[in-house]
Amino acid sequence: MIHYERFVLENGLRVLVHEDHSTPMAVVNVMYDVGARDEDPGQTGFAHLFEHLMFGGSVNISDYDEPLQRAGGENNAYTTNDLTNYYCQLPAQNIETAFWLESDRMLSLAFSEKSLEVQRKVVCEEFKEHYINKPYGDAWHKMRELAYQVHPYRWMTIGKDLKHVEDARIGDVKNFFFKHYRPVNAILVVAGSVKTEDMRTLAEKWFGGIERGTKYERSLPAEPVQSAARLLEVRADVPLDALYKTWHIDSRLEKGYYVADLISEVLGGGTSSRLYQVLVKEKKMFSNIECYHFGSVEKGLFTIEGKLVKGVAMADAEAAVNEEVSRMAADMINDTELQKVKNKTESVIAFEDMSVMNRANSLAFYELLGDADLMNNELARYQAITAEDILEYSKRIFDPNNSNTLHYYSNN
């Protein structure tokens, strides 16, 4: 049970405080309700590029990092398709430094041309390092475009094309900032060795005077229900053939999401999972196989991906994967297997909650989803799932017409 206090400033900034006096540290986490899904299709990768620019100086403070480091703190940030999150950890005595820094960059950035120019290059190098200069690095670009036809999940956070990043202009940066980076679109979480009343005072002092902004109302095109299987075949200079398959699943707060999460554990969680045991160990068709999803806020993708053992035909490998998913949709899992994946979930949650940084991050995320209290109900939601739920949901998602398949062939 994670205890916290929640209040809302007059400008709409939601503030959550989680006290934990067992640590000498404090965490300040600011989550903005904007991700790659909110980008213009002609300007993808912008939310992530913008995250870099948030470190390029704010209106009153030329350098974000230096004062934080001087206070003994560290920070980082990440952008996903759904949201952008900034977090720092520092000795609790120096927490006001974090309020000062975070509030100033919410007030306004410096909008430096130099910072934009450098960070465009840095992000291009990041793009190359992870997606161009790595074998199979483009697989997810292709899979997203295959699985989503209209929804903006069809591009990756890094962007669809290097050119989109290269073309970013300072005017775009300003517009994006004043549209999305306003108190009314943000969540502030303070956690660690702090007192709630002090945090209320600090939040009002530093964030209270920032102009509210206009609530960003998201209206993204809904992905039409897929009605026929899709297949894409590519060839590339990679050493091994690889298979990627995805199926559409429910959004983060629907029951189906939780069921899908447990199904992914049955199929791919650990070396006793079905896919590993049958396809890697018994049939020896894959040298590795994984099953996962991205925890997307909107309707996401359930994924199985693996590399084929040299000499195994793609069609045979795919048939073997299909056999396992069909088995999920045909036979009810037994009590032991159900208990196993629930125990695993209990364990995952307990380990995640060890770090005050993770707790702060989770509180912000659940608040973004609509209610921070969800964090304390997660385990119960998983515990309530039955073997029948798993069977029924498997029948629904593992319909071939709901599937997207990428055959990634080696040229060698």
Add this chain to the structure above:
Amino acid sequence: MINRKEAPHIFDPVEFQLNLPPCERFVLDNGVEVYAVNAGEEEVMLAEWVFFAGNCYEHSNIVAATTNFLLKNGTKNKPAFAISEHFEFYGAYLNRHCYNETATLSLHCLTKHLPALLPVVAEILTDSIFPEDELVTYKQNQKQRLQVNLRKCDFVANRLIDEYLFGFDHPYGRYTSTMDYDKLQRDDLAAFYKQYYVNGKCILFVAGKLPVDIQQQLNNVFGKLPFNQAPVPKPHNQPLPAKEKRYEIINDAGGVQGAIRIARPFPNRHHPDFPKAGVLNNIFGGFFGSRLMSNIREEKGYTYGIHSYLQNHIQTSAWMVSTEAGRPVCRPTIDEVYKEMRLLCDETVDDEELDLVRNFMIGTILGDLDGPFQIIARWKNYVLNGLTEAYFYDSINVIKTISAEELQELAKKYLQPEEFYELVVI
């Protein structure tokens, strides 16, 4: 109206009194030492069995790592699947890692499940049989994994730079080819297992919210096992660094980035320069605000990240600069690295920068001591390196007191560009 131009008052972390949280030590009936940190709020714990079974003890390549990898792939009574299923049923993670000197088996679990898990760990450490079929699958899959990794410039660069620093015959410089996997024999694994695990030197580390009877639980299950039968042979590997210092490798003709490694040999933690170099390294390339990051990423945008660090080895170490940079800017990146070295040799660090680094380092250590797993990791590092907690306090003292002049002397001694190996892999 608040004045946003003015930073709030800070308490300088350099003034903090840091204490290393204590670690309890006890000994099982068979002489196995146990180090325990009982702390934390969540009902979770970790137990790690450390054996002196790293690759410096192997007689042919990859035997140590393979033995370690296949430890849990079958015992006299349980096939691999049953072992995995047992741990996974309880939501536990059983991992293994092979390093140069040591090899470990580690268990992360909910504290309440420990009694159900320990006996199977003991079984793995007494009755593993390394089934031939498991070895065959392992060879095939590891070879495939290696083939994929060899396409990555960073993977190739990491292998080669270690070879230049230590020589291929040194455990720190050796790496694996697909032929090495082909040569693996089940009997070699079984023999290595018997000598270095079943009868090997074992040290146990436990941390988290420990059960009250932890000592008894461990003693009941592990206190009678035949560990520590012979003294651990002292590794005495002599590094044989390469003569040639500059390398450029084309691994992928179409590559758009180069993996750059610039490195020199450096003594281990017992050398008085080691903690001092920790401070100098931070200034040079050890954190986001370092000179390498500020210049090469934040000023020039040549790379997504550039870091320098001292390798975490027991016998002897190396000082390494590592980055992936755009192909056309590899040379300018290297030139800037050398320029930053020279600057540290030619000019003393000013007070403002040095104070910041001191505060940052102390703040980081404070954060690192937060939580039982982090605390036991620090103790483990001291135990395995033959250090005591005095090292913790000495290092902190160095961070707080080292002068700009001492840092400059250190730079002159170690940061000489011609002493460094330089490698670019495209």
